[in-house]
Amino acid sequence: MIAVVKSPSSVGNSCILRAANGTGIQGPSVSFRSNRSKNTVRRRNGGVVSTCALSTEGEQAEKQFSAFDRVSILSEALPYLQRFRGKTIVIKYGGAAMKDESLKARVVTDLVLLGTVGIRPVLVHGGGPEINIWLSKLGIEPNFKNGLRVTDADTMDVVEMVLGARVNKSLVNLIQQAGGQAVGLCGKDNDTILARQMVEKDIGFVGEVTSVDARLIEGLAAQGYIPVVASVASDGKGQALNVNADTAAGEIAAALRAEKLILMTDVAGVLHDKDDPESIYAELSIRKCNELVEQGIIAGGMIPKVDCCIRCLSQGVAATHIIDGRQPHSLLMELLTDEGVGTMIQG
Ligand code: ADP
Numbered sequence: 001m002i003a004v005v006k007s008p009s010s011v012g013n014s015c016i017l018r019a020a021n022g023t024g025i026q027g028p029s030v031s032f033r034s035n036r037s038k039n040t041v042r043r044r045n046g047g048v049v050s051t052c053a054l055s056t057e058g059e060q061a062e063k064q065f066s067a068f069d070r071v072s073i074l075s076e077a078l079p080y081l082q083r084f085r086g087k088t089i090v091i092k093y094g095g096a097a098m099k100d101e102s103l104k105a106r107v108v109t110d111l112v113l114l115g116t117v118g119i120r121p122v123l124v125h126g127g128g129p130e131i132n133i134w135l136s137k138l139g140i141e142p143n144f145k146n147g148l149r150v151t152d153a154d155t156m157d158v159v160e161m162v163l164g165a166r167v168n169k170s171l172v173n174l175i176q177q178a179g180g181q182a183v184g185l186c187g188k189d190n191d192t193i194l195a196r197q198m199v200e201k202d203i204g205f206v207g208e209v210t211s212v213d214a215r216l217i218e219g220l221a222a223q224g225y226i227p228v229v230a231s232v233a234s235d236g237k238g239q240a241l242n243v244n245a246d247t248a249a250g251e252i253a254a255a256l257r258a259e260k261l262i263l264m265t266d267v268a269g270v271l272h273d274k275d276d277p278e279s280i281y282a283e284l285s286i287r288k289c290n291e292l293v294e295q296g297i298i299a300g301g302m303i304p305k306v307d308c309c310i311r312c313l314s315q316g317v318a319a320t321h322i323i324d325g326r327q328p329h330s331l332l333m334e335l336l337t338d339e340g341v342g343t344m345i346q347g
């Protein structure tokens with residue numbers, strides 16, 4: 001079996017802070033790991049795969065690859081395709097990274113590609129911005145306490161309708177349009193995600209996940225469907241609870257003993273300075289993550305992400321990644337190239 005090549009510079013280090021002196025490439029929507037030219041796509045092992053003028057759209061770049069470049073890239077993917085065939089990859093997509101419709105369609109196409117080559121993607125989604133749009137249409141003021149949505153009964157109805165129907169079915173529809181087969185569900189279906197209401201926080205119908213019964217998701221994935229799971233849980237007594245989509249994805253990945261958990265978000269990865277995309281950590285150990293949380297460098301919505309990565313790793317998920325969902329094809333770049341993207345958290 002061909003081993004997966006990791007960057008020599010990363011091996012043995014607990015963390016790598018990408019220097020802010022131009023060693024990373026950052027555009028509005030394109031960020032490649034490189035230590036040379038802005039227009040060079042490099043392999044993790046240092047060999048140059050292909051050189052092209054990268055546009056912010058990414059599409060122009062694709063057009064500039066020759067046929068030979070394209071088959072070379074496909075050939076580079078072979079060990080990864082072999083390694084991940086039949087394996088489950090849980091992908092969380094949501095929030096700001098899901099706002100752009102054309103990007104959403106592109107992410108979905110990548111999922112369909114993965115399914116077509118025998119990898120089993122499971123998509124878990126949130127949808128905060130869409131919830132806010134519908135709350136405002138209905139004249140309900142969004143309300144947050146310590147970064148968590150205060151979810152009264154009316155808000156919970158909207159959360160369930162928006163996530164379980166609108167966002168969920170739009171993703172299912174996009175997958176179908178791209179030639180894949182998808183089935184949408186939420187955590188309430190077959191009590192797939194059970195949660196406990198966090199009454200002590202006094203934020204209404206917000207839950208913390210207590211258990212995941214992954215049989216339904218597993219059965220669908222085994223039959224070639226892409227399960228699309230909305231982050232609405234059941235309290236086991238008929239009440240819907242709003243749960244963090246990262247946490248839900250992490251618990252699903254753990255229950256499925258997934259090969260990977262990939263969290264797609266609206267930043268390049270875990271950053272040392274959250275306003276400087278070039279300060280990305282390419283790899284982080286659990287210990288370093290905990291330190292960064294203590295120091296306040298990892299904050300807000302990034303905390304549940306690293307927390308669920310850490311929990312997943314301790315429960316047998318082989319690798320966890322936080323990647324930029326705004327970057328075209330970031331999912332394929334992480335899974336199928338030597339380079340990888342974003343931040344990998346490992347034990
Ligand atoms: P999502 O909708 O994808 O769950 P969130 O807004 O919940 O996104 O979490 C991602 C956000 O976390 C980023 O947009 C950023 O503002 C914030 N954040 C806090 N600390 C960091 C950090 N160290 N690196 C990157 N992002 C961070």
Ligand code: MG
Pocket residue numbers: 095246301
């Ligand atoms: Mg979030």
